Amino acid sequence: MKPRTAPAHRHRRSVSAWAPTAVLLLAMTTSCAGPGPVGGHAAAKPGAAGVGDRLFPTLGNGGYDVTHYGLTLDYTPQTNHLKGTAVITARATQDLSRFDLDLSGLRVRTATVQGSKAQFSRSGDELVVTPAKTLKNGEIFKTVVTYDGTPRTIKGDDGGLEGWIETDDGSTALGQPTGSMTWFPGNHHPSDKATFDIWVTVPRDEDGDFYDAVGNGELIAEEDKGGTMTRHWRTAEPMAGYLAHVSVGYFEMHKGRTHDRLPVYVAVDPDESADAGDVPHLVPEIVDWADGLFGPYPFSSTGAVVDHLPELGYALETQTKPYFAGAPDEALLVHELAHQWFGNSVTPRTWQDMWLSEGMATYAEWLWEEKRGGRSTDEIFEDFYDGTDDEAEGIWAFPPAAPPSGWRVSDPPVYGRGAMVVHKVRKAVGDDVFFDILRTWTRQHRHGNAGTRQFVTLCENASGKDLTELFDTWLFDKGKPSRM
Template identity: 85%
Template sequence: MSGWAPAAALLLAMTTSCTGSTPGDGAAAVARPGAAGVGDRLFPELGNGGYDVTHYGLTLDYVPETNRLKGTAVITARATQDLSRFDLDLAGLRVRTATVQEVKAQVSRSGSELIVTPAKTVRNDEVFKTVVTYDGTPRTIEGDDGGLEGWIETDDGSTALGQPTGSMTWFPGNHHPSDKATYDITVTVPKDADGDFYDVVSNGKLITEEDKGETVTRHWRSEEPMASYLAHVSVGYFEIHKGWTRDRLPVYVAVDPDESEDAAAVADLVPEIVDWAGERFGPYPFSSTGAVVDHLPGLDYALETQTKPYFAEAPDEALLVHELAHQWFGNSVTPRKWKDIWLSEGLATYAEWLWQEKRGGRNTDDTFEDFYNGTDAESEGIWAFPPADPPSGARMSDPPVYGRGAMVVHKVRKAVGDETFFDILRTWTRQHRHGNADTLQFIALCESKSGKDLTELFDTWLFKKNRPPRM
C-alpha cells in the first residue's frame, strides 16, 4: 500500500514529536522510560525497570590518603522493553561522561537517580552497553537503622559495604537484589608515604596483579551472578592466608594485622565450615571462598559479601558460620524482594544452631526453647512483627527476621523430619542456584517434599505477630 491518509500522517507527526523519534526509527513510538524503582515495598526507589544487567566491568583508581575515587563502569544489560531512557542508581560522585552503544548519551540527576537518555531508542531484548565515567569522594551512608554503609574509611584505607543501598555510593547500577550480574572489579592504588603498596581485596578470584612502579593494579573476577549489595572492595594492609577446602576450592583470607592474634583461627575455620555446610546445604555455589577480617572499631555488624564475608573485627565461630552460610542462603539464592530476607537470615541463623550442636553445645531443640521462653540473649524483641513482613527497611535486620526466622526453620524440620528437611535445603539451593526466590516458593517446596499441608505452621510462626501457643 502506498500513500498515507492525512489523519494518519498527522497522528504520526504528533507521535514523533512526543517521543523524539523519526519514522525511520520503526517501533520507537512505543518506547517509554524505564521505571525509577522496581516497586519493592521496603525500598520503593531502589533498583530500576526496563532492563536486566548481565555484567559490570568496574575500573577504579583510588587514593586512600585523599579518599578520592575515579571510576569507569561498563554496564552490559538486556532491555526488557523499548527504552527511551533509563535510570541507574548512583548516590554522590560527579558523572563526567556517559555513552550507550558507544554513542554519547544525555544524563541528568534526581536524588540518587542517574537518568540516562541514549541518542537512539534501545530496543526490547537488545543487549546494550552503557559506559559511565565518574569521580569524587564516595559517600558513607547512615541507614535508617543507624548503621553505616557505602564507602567507609578505615584507619589504613577503606571498605565498601552495600546492604541494602550502599553500593550506589561507589558505582552506578541497578541496585536491587532482583537484578544479579557477573563482575570484573579492577582497582589501582598508589604506594603510601613509606613506599609500600596497599592491598586490595574484592569478590571472586584474583585474576591479575600488576606492579607499575608507583601504583599496583589488582583485577578480581566474580564468575557467578551477584546482587550488587554483595559487591565489595577493601583497601588497606592485610596478612593474606591462602589454602584449599577438601574439594580443592581455593580459600583467600585477608586479616588486618591489628586483628591477627584474635583472628588466628579464621584461616583454618573457613574451609572447615564450608566443607561442613556443603554436606548439609548442597555443593558450595561459588568458585572461591574466604573472608576479610578488617579493623574497623564502631561498625557493629558483619556482611556476607560474596565469596569473602566481611568482618569489622575478629569474628567468633558463630558469626563466621552465619556469614559463610549466607553464601548458600542470600548470596546464591537471593531474596526476590527485601521482605523475603528472613529466608536468608533465618536459614543462616539456623546454621549457627546446627554448628553449635555439632561443637557439643546446645542442641537445636534447646536453642529453640530458649528463644521461645526469652532466655536466649538474642531472643529479645523476636515477637515485634512477623518475620516475613518487616514494617520498614529500617527494621529488616531486627530480631524477628533472624531469631524467629530460625524458629520457623526449626518448626519445619520437626514437622517433616530430618531426612526430608535436609532434602528441602539441598533442593532449595539447587533449584534456585545463582537466582532469586521468595517465601511462597519456599513454602511450596516444603509442602511438595513432605507431602503435608503446612499452612497452619507457616500462618502461625511466619505470618502472625504474637508469640504462638505451644503446638
C-alpha cells in the first residue's frame, strides 16, 4: 500500500524479548496450519475465532487451512447489489466440530459442508459454521456459502476506506487490512494463503454496453449471456485474502509482454487515460528491472488497474495487478510492483511484520530514483534522517516493527524508517551480500509467509556478522537514532 499524496504509511534481541512473538507464531501455526494429534483423534473441538495476531486478534480463524477459493459473484452496479457463492476448499488441522469464517455484513442464505446442510450463525464479523458431521484432522473438506446484499465500505480509525467501495462508474474491492471480508467469507489473516478462481457477472448499462470486470491473475474466459457478461479470472499462485481484488466499471484494456514474455494486463479508466499513457509501457520495464534485483517475478502475469477514485488517497498492491485510484507517478508504480515480491509472494507472517513489505517496497523506490539519475540511495537516506524528504514526516513516531495498533500499520515509520533499516543492512554487509540476501529471501519464501526473525537470521547468516545493534537501533528502539 502507498498513499498518493502524503505518507500513510512492521533482530534480534534477547530470547525473552522475542518470547511474545514466538508464542504468537506457535499459536498461529497450531490454529491455522499445524499438525493434529498423532495416533488417533482427540475429541473434536471448535476452531478458534481469530489466530491471535497482536494487532488484529480476531482476524483469521483456527482449525483449518484454506487451499482454494471459488467465488461466483453477480454484481449490479446500478443498485450496488452483490450476490455471491463462495466455494472454500480447506484442510482440517484438528478434529473440528465447528469453525468460523470472517464475513462482515451481507446476508448468508445457505451453507453446506461436504455436500450436507450445515448450521450457521452470525456474531459480529464471524460466520460460525457447524457441519453435520465432525471433520477429522487432515480431512480435505469443501464449504459452500451463498450470500447477498449491499457490501460494506469500512472506514478505519485512520480515516481510510477499504472493503467494497463504490466508484463513479461501478465499484472496487480493496482488502488491506480487513476489507476482503466485506465481499466474501473466508480465513482473512495473511498467514492463510490460497489460490483463487473468481467469476464476475455484470449486466449491460443503460446504453446497452457491458460493464467491465477486472480481477487478479489471468482472464480465463468471457461468456456473453445476452443480458449479462461473465468473466473468469484465475490466480494459480497462493494469495492472501487482503490482496484479492475485483474492479467493475469502464476500462481500456492494454495487453503486452515483458522481456521474458510474461503477460501484462493494464486496465485504465478512460478518465485517467491521458495521464496514465505511460503505464502500459512502464509496467513491463519496471518488472524486468526488478526481476534482475529481486529474483524471478513470482506470478504468471503482471499489470495494473488505474481507476478514477480521487477521494481514496492510496494505492494497493493487489496481486498481479496493483490498484491505483488515479494515474500513478513512476515512484508509486515501482512501489506497488515491488510488492509483488515483497508482500504478495513473500507475505508477512503477522501484521506486525508489515515493515518487511513496506520498507522493501519503499527502498525499491529509492533504487529506481537512483537508476533514473536522481538522488543516490545514500542521499535519500540522509534526506529522510534530516527530515527534508517529503515523506520523512512522522517516521520516528514508533519503531517500524512495533506499530501501536492495527490501524497504524500504514503509518510513516513502517515505510520510511523501514526503508532506512533496509539501507543500513546494505551498508553493513555490502552490495554483493545485500542483493544476494534479497534474492535468497524471495526464493526461500516464495509463495509463503515469513517474519522479522527469519529476515534477521538470514542477514546475519549471509553476512557472517552480528547485526544485533543495527536492528535494535533502527528497527526496534523508540525515537530517532543517533548516527552510527
